[in-house]
Amino acid sequence: MSGMAYRQLEATLLDAARDRVANGAQRLADVFTGSAWGQRVRAQRLASDPTIVRYLSRPTESARIAAEETLDGERTTDQRVVAISLWTNHHGRTLVVGNTVFADSGFSAADEVPHDSAAGGSWIGPFIAVGDSAIYHLIAPVFGRAGETLGFLVESRRVSTQSERVTRALIGDAVVLMFGNATGGVWTDEHAKRVAGPSMPVSTGVPVEFRGPHGDVRLGAVAAVPPTPWLIWVEIPRSAVLAPARHFLVSMGAAALLIIAVGVVAAWLLSNHITAPLDEITRAAEDLAGGDYARRVSLVRADELGRLATAFNTMAQQVQDSRTVLEERVAERTRELQEALEGLRRAQDELVRRERLAILGQLAGGVGHELRNPLGVMTNAVYYLGVVLADAPPTVHDYLAILRTQIGLSEKIVTDLLDFARVKSPQREWIVLEDLVAQQLGRACIPAGIRVERELPADLPLVSADCTQIGQVVLNLITNAIQAMVGSRSCEEATGTLLLRGRVLDEGRVALEVRDTGPGVLPEHLEQIFEPLFTTKARGIGLGLAVSRTLARANGGDLTVSSRPGSGASFSLVMLTSAPTPA
Amino acid sequence: MTKRVLIVDDDRQMVRTLSDVVRLHGWEAQGAYSGEEAVSSVEAQPFAIVLMDVRMDGMSGVDTLRAMKRLRPGIHVILMTAHTPGDVIADAEREGARHVLRKPVPLPALVEMLDAIVA
Numbered sequence: 001m002s003g004m005a006y007r008q009l010e011a012t013l014l015d016a017a018r019d020r021v022a023n024g025a026q027r028l029a030d031v032f033t034g035s036a037w038g039q040r041v042r043a044q045r046l047a048s049d050p051t052i053v054r055y056l057s058r059p060t061e062s063a064r065i066a067a068e069e070t071l072d073g074e075r076t077t078d079q080r081v082v083a084i085s086l087w088t089n090h091h092g093r094t095l096v097v098g099n100t101v102f103a104d105s106g107f108s109a110a111d112e113v114p115h116d117s118a119a120g121g122s123w124i125g126p127f128i129a130v131g132d133s134a135i136y137h138l139i140a141p142v143f144g145r146a147g148e149t150l151g152f153l154v155e156s157r158r159v160s161t162q163s164e165r166v167t168r169a170l171i172g173d174a175v176v177l178m179f180g181n182a183t184g185g186v187w188t189d190e191h192a193k194r195v196a197g198p199s200m201p202v203s204t205g206v207p208v209e210f211r212g213p214h215g216d217v218r219l220g221a222v223a224a225v226p227p228t229p230w231l232i233w234v235e236i237p238r239s240a241v242l243a244p245a246r247h248f249l250v251s252m253g254a255a256a257l258l259i260i261a262v263g264v265v266a267a268w269l270l271s272n273h274i275t276a277p278l279d280e281i282t283r284a285a286e287d288l289a290g291g292d293y294a295r296r297v298s299l300v301r302a303d304e305l306g307r308l309a310t311a312f313n314t315m316a317q318q319v320q321d322s323r324t325v326l327e328e329r330v331a332e333r334t335r336e337l338q339e340a341l342e343g344l345r346r347a348q349d350e351l352v353r354r355e356r357l358a359i360l361g362q363l364a365g366g367v368g369h370e371l372r373n374p375l376g377v378m379t380n381a382v383y384y385l386g387v388v389l390a391d392a393p394p395t396v397h398d399y400l401a402i403l404r405t406q407i408g409l410s411e412k413i414v415t416d417l418l419d420f421a422r423v424k425s426p427q428r429e430w431i432v433l434e435d436l437v438a439q440q441l442g443r444a445c446i447p448a449g450i451r452v453e454r455e456l457p458a459d460l461p462l463v464s465a466d467c468t469q470i471g472q473v474v475l476n477l478i479t480n481a482i483q484a485m486v487g488s489r490s491c492e493e494a495t496g497t498l499l500l501r502g503r504v505l506d507e508g509r510v511a512l513e514v515r516d517t518g519p520g521v522l523p524e525h526l527e528q529i530f531e532p533l534f535t536t537k538a539r540g541i542g543l544g545l546a547v548s549r550t551l552a553r554a555n556g557g558d559l560t561v562s563s564r565p566g567s568g569a570s571f572s573l574v575m576l577t578s579a580p581t582p583a
Numbered sequence: 584m585t586k587r588v589l590i591v592d593d594d595r596q597m598v599r600t601l602s603d604v605v606r607l608h609g610w611e612a613q614g615a616y617s618g619e620e621a622v623s624s625v626e627a628q629p630f631a632i633v634l635m636d637v638r639m640d641g642m643s644g645v646d647t648l649r650a651m652k653r654l655r656p657g658i659h660v661i662l663m664t665a666h667t668p669g670d671v672i673a674d675a676e677r678e679g680a681r682h683v684l685r686k687p688v689p690l691p692a693l694v695e696m697l698d699a700i701v702a
Contacts, residue, residue, distance in 0.1 A: 368665075369638075369665045370665075372665035372686045372687065373594050373597060373665060373686065375686070375687050376597060376663075376665075376686040376687035376688060377594065377596045377597050377600050378687075379687035379688070379690065380597070380600030380601055380603075380604050380687075380688075380690065381600050383604055383690045384600060384603050384604050384607065387604075387607050388607070407687070411687060424669060
């Protein structure tokens, strides 16, 4: 755009410049033509001055002085006049005022016969080189009273310097102005200095473009100056013509650059002000959608974007809060569900266990009852045989003893089965724990190698329980402890320590600890050993501890175990020291 | 008093072995295998003591005890039970049972008990 505009401007400027040089040359020529006429009239008038005429008619001393005064007066009134001289037809120059050098410059009256007498016979000659200056002659004939030619008055003149202001007004600055002769030869500038003249042949009419001595392109035009034999040459450098265009181009370029710079800055500001915040909010929204609920926009502004950022942060906070609440609720519900599920599972397990226990109880009751009669018959039979075979060999009595023992074991199993089948409601009484322990230790068969230790403080409170049931539990624990310490050895080989220790747990509860030095209970068996039908013994149906715990709980207490494999087991029978409050 | 004991149980071998055991200790023993038979026996002849199972087919031990007490109010009855609910035992004691023993019956203790009753 700027390039096209520049090209158009350049063409326009060049057209205008061509017109200007052509018109300028012509107008200057017109000015100089007017001036030339005036000079010729004045010169002719001077040539008619009586002192001049008289001197050339009769060149006396007094006449010469008078003529000289006249000429000098004229010369000093016009600075362009460098010399005025008087010439006769026959004797050449007779009088000179001003600079003789200029007056000497080859004028020959004989050569310069005027042809034109329109201005009373005066004429203007071509430029003549004098030193580094150029002058011209204005020649006016001096006539006698009879009209005869006495001689010539010659004004040696320089080109007007006073016309510079007018000239510049007419043709402008940066214009080179030169004057020369139509016949060629001498050229002068507007200050009467000799110059080289145009660097190309000149012809009037059209302006021309040419290359100057320094290689620069210039525009030039020439005009004739009648009635003189002169030419006026006007030339102007193309660069001067195009300077406004260049200026325009530079201005345009600067403006374009300014616009671009302003645009860039504006774009940057716009981006900084609008796009960047929008981008941040967009990215924050994407992060939020991606699950980063703690994401916030750090944008503090008072405008719409600031309000948008605040609204976004508020929304993000609400989303985060809602999500937190939702997660908490889900977690709570999940926990409740898990608890409910766990409770259900426990209830189901308990139901299954009870059902299993009920069936087991019925079976145990039936079997136990039915086995007691055969055991009773066998007991009777063995007793009878023992009496009637009093004199039999000792082996017979050994075998009868074995039968009694085995019947006793069977009896124990039957008792367990029946106890398990039906737990009677406890008949509470006050029990001295020390007595109870002594009683049950008396019933147990304790191998000699097993030491029994009792730590039963005398100030232990009395226990409220069913003596038979708790006694059965204690006997069961003692029997188990001894069996654990005997293990697979015979009773004679068994060693170990059985500790029975009573202590107050807290107000209202006493614990009897039964500790052995047997192999202990495996961690995975700690709870299972209280399940019915669970046993680690090679013999036994696994009801002893199940019954014991049931009896302990029926009496308001509990039975628990702790053990480290390899360092024995410790059973803790908890009992009440006062009757429980009925629920 | 004559050391005569009537032993009542629907298990015949129980009756036999118990009879043999008490005979060893100088008692005269007679057996019965049901409540009805036992009541007939008591009606027919006198017994110092009746040793009787609680649970039997037909008349139970407690019913039989009641019938015997009506016939012979002074008769001593010892009941035996394999495993009997407490309320049955309470009934038996209310009807006048001298003892309620748990099977298997501890034999030397039984003989001592019989001897003590007739002493």
